[in-house]
Amino acid sequence: MKAEFNPSEIEAKWQKKWEEEKVYETDFKKTKDPYYCLTMFPYPSGARLHVGHWYMYSVPDSFSRFQKMRGKDVFHPMGFDAFGLPAENFAISTGTPPAKSTEENVGVMIEQFKRMGCMYDWSKALNTSEPDYYRWTQWLFLKMFEKNLAYKKDGNVNFCPGCQTVLANEQVWDGKCERCESEVTQKPLAQWYWKITDYSDRLLEGLDNIEWPEKTKMMQKNWIGKKQGIDIHYEIEGCEDEIVCFTTRPDTNFGATFIVLAPEHEFAKKIIDGDLKSDHKKEVADYIKKSLNKTELERQEEGKKKTGAFTGYYALNNLNGKKMPIWVSDFVLAGFGTGAVVGVPGHDVRDFEFADTYDLEVIRVVVASDGDDSPITKLEQVQEAEGTMINSGFLDGMNIHDATQKVMDHMVEKGWGKRVTSYRLRDWLVSRQRYWGSLIPIVYDPDGKAHPVPEEHLPWKIPTDVEFKPTGTSPIAKSKELKKRVEKIFGKGWTPEVDTMDTFVCSSFYQFRFLAENSQKEFVPKTIEKKWMPVDMYIGGPEHACMHLIYARFVTMALKDFGYVSVDEPFQRLFHQGLITHKGAKMSKSKGNVVSPDEFVEKYGSDVFRLYMMFMGPFADGGDWNDTGIKGPDRFAKKAYKKIAQSKFGEQSKALTVGLNRTIKKCTEEMEALRFNTAISALMEFLNLTEKEGTSQESAETFVKLLAPLAPHLAEELWESLGGKGFVVEQEWPKFDPKLIQSDTVTIAVQVNGKLRGDFEADSGVSEKDAISKAKEVENVKRFIEGNKINKEIYVEGKLVSFVV
RNA sequence: GCCGUGGUGGCGGAACUGGUAUACGCGCACGACUCAAAAUCGUGUUCUCGCAAGAGAGUGUGGGUUCGAUUCCCACCCACGGCACCA
Numbered sequence: 001m002k003a004e005f006n007p008s009e010i011e012a013k014w015q016k017k018w019e020e021e022k023v024y025e026t027d028f029k030k031t032k033d034p035y036y037c038l039t040m041f042p043y044p045s046g047a048r049l050h051v052g053h054w055y056m057y058s059v060p061d062s063f064s065r066f067q068k069m070r071g072k073d074v075f076h077p078m079g080f081d082a083f084g085l086p087a088e089n090f091a092i093s094t095g096t097p098p099a100k101s102t103e104e105n106v107g108v109m110i111e112q113f114k115r116m117g118c119m120y121d122w123s124k125a126l127n128t129s130e131p132d133y134y135r136w137t138q139w140l141f142l143k144m145f146e147k148n149l150a151y152k153k154d155g156n157v158n159f160c161p162g163c164q165t166v167l168a169n170e171q172v173w174d175g176k177c178e179r180c181e182s183e184v185t186q187k188p189l190a191q192w193y194w195k196i197t198d199y200s201d202r203l204l205e206g207l208d209n210i211e212w213p214e215k216t217k218m219m220q221k222n223w224i225g226k227k228q229g230i231d232i233h234y235e236i237e238g239c240e241d242e243i244v245c246f247t248t249r250p251d252t253n254f255g256a257t258f259i260v261l262a263p264e265h266e267f268a269k270k271i272i273d274g275d276l277k278s279d280h281k282k283e284v285a286d287y288i289k290k291s292l293n294k295t296e297l298e299r300q301e302e303g304k305k306k307t308g309a310f311t312g313y314y315a316l317n318n319l320n321g322k323k324m325p326i327w328v329s330d331f332v333l334a335g336f337g338t339g340a341v342v343g344v345p346g347h348d349v350r351d352f353e354f355a356d357t358y359d360l361e362v363i364r365v366v367v368a369s370d371g372d373d374s375p376i377t378k379l380e381q382v383q384e385a386e387g388t389m390i391n392s393g394f395l396d397g398m399n400i401h402d403a404t405q406k407v408m409d410h411m412v413e414k415g416w417g418k419r420v421t422s423y424r425l426r427d428w429l430v431s432r433q434r435y436w437g438s439l440i441p442i443v444y445d446p447d448g449k450a451h452p453v454p455e456e457h458l459p460w461k462i463p464t465d466v467e468f469k470p471t472g473t474s475p476i477a478k479s480k481e482l483k484k485r486v487e488k489i490f491g492k493g494w495t496p497e498v499d500t501m502d503t504f505v506c507s508s509f510y511q512f513r514f515l516a517e518n519s520q521k522e523f524v525p526k527t528i529e530k531k532w533m534p535v536d537m538y539i540g541g542p543e544h545a546c547m548h549l550i551y552a553r554f555v556t557m558a559l560k561d562f563g564y565v566s567v568d569e570p571f572q573r574l575f576h577q578g579l580i581t582h583k584g585a586k587m588s589k590s591k592g593n594v595v596s597p598d599e600f601v602e603k604y605g606s607d608v609f610r611l612y613m614m615f616m617g618p619f620a621d622g623g624d625w626n627d628t629g630i631k632g633p634d635r636f637a638k639k640a641y642k643k644i645a646q647s648k649f650g651e652q653s654k655a656l657t658v659g660l661n662r663t664i665k666k667c668t669e670e671m672e673a674l675r676f677n678t679a680i681s682a683l684m685e686f687l688n689l690t691e692k693e694g695t696s697q698e699s700a701e702t703f704v705k706l707l708a709p710l711a712p713h714l715a716e717e718l719w720e721s722l723g724g725k726g727f728v729v730e731q732e733w734p735k736f737d738p739k740l741i742q743s744d745t746v747t748i749a750v751q752v753n754g755k756l757r758g759d760f761e762a763d764s765g766v767s768e769k770d771a772i773s774k775a776k777e778v779e780n781v782k783r784f785i786e787g788n789k790i791n792k793e794i795y796v797e798g799k800l801v802s803f804v805v
Numbered sequence: 806g807c808c809g810u811g812g813u814g815g816c817g818g819a820a821c822u823g824g825u826a827u828a829c830g831c832g833c834a835c836g837a838c839u840c841a842a843a844a845u846c847g848u849g850u851u852c853u854c855g856c857a858a859g860a861g862a863g864u865g866u867g868g869g870u871u872c873g874a875u876u877c878c879c880a881c882c883c884a885c886g887g888c889a890c891c892a
Contacts, residue, residue, distance in 0.1 A: 040892090042892090043891085043892055081892065084891075084892065085890085085891060085892085086891080086892090157890075158890075166890075167890075168890040168891060169888095169889085169890055169891080170890075170891045170892095171890085171891085172890095215809055215810065216809090218808080218809070219808060219809055219887075222807085222808050222809080223808080223887095223888085223889090225808095296888085296889085299806095331806085349806095350806080425889095426889070428889080429889075429890080431890095432890065433890090434890090502890070503890095503891090503892065504889095504892080507892080541886085541892095542809085542810080542886060542887080543886060543887060543892085544887090544892085545808095545809080545886085545887070546808090546887065546888075546889080547887085547888090547889065547892090548892080550889095579885080579886075581885085584884080584885085585885095586885090586886090615817080615818090615829085615830070616817060616818080617817065617818055618818090621811085621818095623817070623818090624817090626816080626817075626831095628816070628817085628831060628832070629816080629817055629818095629830065629831045629832090630831090631830090631831065631832095632817095632829085632830040632831055633830080635830090635845095636830085638845095677817090677818070677819085677829085677830095678818095678819070678828090678829080680829080680830090681818090681819075681828070681829035681830075682829085683829095684829055684830075685828080685829065688829090747825080748825090749824080749825040750825090751824085751825080751872080751873070752872095753872070753873090754871090754872055754873045755873090756825055759825070780858095780859080791872085792872060793872095794824090794872060794873085796824055799824060799825080800824050800825070800873090802824080802872055802873065803872085804872045804873095
């Protein structure tokens with residue numbers, strides 16, 4: 001008899017063997033049936049891996065093992081998204097160079113990942129902060145520049161006058177700097193953008209061809225926000241200017257009573273600058289100054305409390321000759337549509353709130369479906385829904401859709417407007433005024449014109465002679481080394497770009513670089529890229545639904561157009577794991593609710609800990625951390641060990657055969673859908689069955705194979721004890737026989753008037769007639785049907801009989 | 806504010822395509838083993854009433870469709886994720 005189950009001993013033993021025999025290294029050229037399973041790579045923080053990391057990485061590892069056993073050549077890589085804010089902040093507070101702290105953190109993380117027992121191919125690991133990697137981030141920038149997809153223009157940044165530094169949105173708390181609590185202001189700065197908007201339609205269309213969760217597709221569609229509408233040109237009384245408003249609801253235009261401009265709007269600027277005379281100049285100027293200091297989110301968050309300032313000017317509604325006052329308000333965003341909206345308070349909630357605040361006229365132009373055509377005086381009456389036109393001249397009587405088309409034709413014909421398609425998606429701002437990122441490979445000639453750094457100078461190294469403490473400019477602007485380097489290569493008076501790139505750029509193409517085996521000659525070898533892309537399964541959090549996942553799709557499409565890759569879509573199948581929270585909140589150092597898995601792994605082992613996390617619920621749901629249930633999987637692992645490594649096997653009973661085939665079916669289906677919780681419960685049920693039915697050698701072998709993706713070390717140990725050859729992870733996944741999963745009898749439930757009154761046993765092939773007559777014989781059922789007329793008899797095959805009396 | 810997701814026993818959760826709600830596990834109670842404890846094994850465990858047989862209620866709240874609703878429809882409440890410089 002073998003010794004007791006000792007997880008720390010067997011886990012170390014198998015991790016060593018896997019590494020020695022290179023079980024998990026993928027040879028891209030030799031493989032025949034590729035399966036690329038990618039998990040979003042982590043940021044290497046200084047803290048140890050927490051429970052959330054274990055959840056996010058060990059579960060996809062079980063999925064990869066499952067695919068490997070199903071006969072796929074699985075490539076399951078790991079890397080580090082190493083540029084970013086925390087390392088830079090750490091440098092500011094301690095003086096440790098980010099390169100040094102990052103390298104240390106990565107080293108510690110790799111050791112921890114190895115204890116998890118994941119099948120990562122470490123020979124192909126990536127680190128985005130190493131010159132070997134960021135050379136390609138910069139190469140991508142050069143390609144974007146070369147193809148006219150990169151351009152420079154002014155954009156707003158959060159600026160802290162106290163720290164003299166640009167802040168991330170995350171660092172702004174309630175309009176104040178998180179460090180020094182100064183009031184944060186918005187400051188315009190010349191920055192680089194990538195033209196993702198050129199790809200708006202392709203990004204939309206591509207969604208139809210990928211297997212992603214519907215909710216994610218929906219979020220991306222809304223993020224891109226394609227809308228058909230019309231730009232209406234309004235003349236202004238007493239000046240030559242006109243104002244153009246974008247609207248998707250021109251049908252309601254007879255109900256327009258005012259115009260609202262974004263604070264950034266040209267017309268408003270002209271009033272402040274005095275180019276246009278106005279008695280309200282001071283109010284407008286004060287209002288705009290105040291709102292420009294708010295972030296976009298703040299502007300929209302304030303919700304129902306609408307604020308604004310009247311400009312003193314009126315626009316003319318061509319449809320009915322009405323004079324509409326022109327206001328400025330910060331609920332209108334400059335970046336969407338034309339930065340000016342026409343206010344129809346009867347049929348738009350935000351317009352109504354504004355009209356209500358400033359006592360502007362409200363006109364009903366759509367009759368509600370219940371016939372209500374009373375004047376609109378309350379917010380609840382505002383009708384955005386469908387209906388019939390009223391008070392709208394030639395549109396009266398039409399439904400809103402016909403009216404929309406009719407009025408657009410009319411306006412276009414009269415020259416008052418132009419049909420347009422508008423998108424919510426904006427170009428991607430890639431510049432960051434930070435040190436720890438990929439330096440933008442651009443230099444400026446003495447006239448200030450931008451030139452690309454020729455490819456032969458890549459990687460365009462980040463200088464090290466910089467001051468991390470903020471000084472009002474990008475930290476890299478202070479580097480003498482970079483200045484010297486630029487003058488040496490390009491000539492006197494040339495200067496470097498000192499901004500770095502958004503870390504989302506680094507993570508927009510890593511799926512290709514994993515296949516390049518760190519080649520410095522080419523971005524990715526063509527034959528290998530063709531064979532392995534797209535990624536078969538991409539796993540990561542739903543918080544990336546819009547940003548990272550749109551950027552990666554855009555970059556892939558661009559690279560395809562440039563001729564470097566063969567696919568339009570990088571990720572064929574996508575899965576979002578749920579979030580592990582603690583005390584109801586996302587785990588984070590600042591909240592102090594981070595749970596370390598170390599003591600559990602120490603006590604129960606990696607396998608049991610992994611089982612427990614999978615058993616907590618569906619992978620898509622995540623959950624609130626709580627350790628009370630870990631005893632269950634621990635008992636299960638011990639029991640499995642006892643049953644298989646320490647007992648004798650006998651004959652296989654009929655019941656055990658049925659149970660085994662059902663277990664194979666259930667495990668296969670559930671693992672394919674990443675519902676490991678129910679796969680584990682199926683294995684528990686089978687183990688409970690062996691309590692009654694005993695175990696055979698064959699059923700033990702099958703059980704161990706089914707267990708292998710979930711508890712990899714334990715399964716190897718048990719496989720060895722059963723005398724199995726090779727590694728269990730290299731065995732073929734068990735198949736079930738559909739004939740053997742059915743039992744001979746079924747239990748049929750009987751309902752009377754929809755209430756369960758009893759049940760009976762019948763042969764599985766029982767006829768409808770027999771089932772109904774048998775149902776009438778059930779004691780308790782008799783009591784409820786006796787003396788009543790049966791109006792209806794319903795039979796659901798093999799399941800239920802229902803009487804209506 | 807806008808976009809998206811979710812709400813089932815004391816707890817984590819299960820339930821195919823509208824067909825026996827609560828599988829599996831934790832916890833708890835009782836019992837066996839033990840000098841005792843732990844571990845292990847067995848029995849029970851949605852709530853209320855009942856010795857029991859059984860009855861009634863029950864999947865966030867209110868309503869609807871249906872012989873039958875956790876599942877479909879409408880309204881509402883609550884919690885969570887994202888909102889373009891956290892990654």
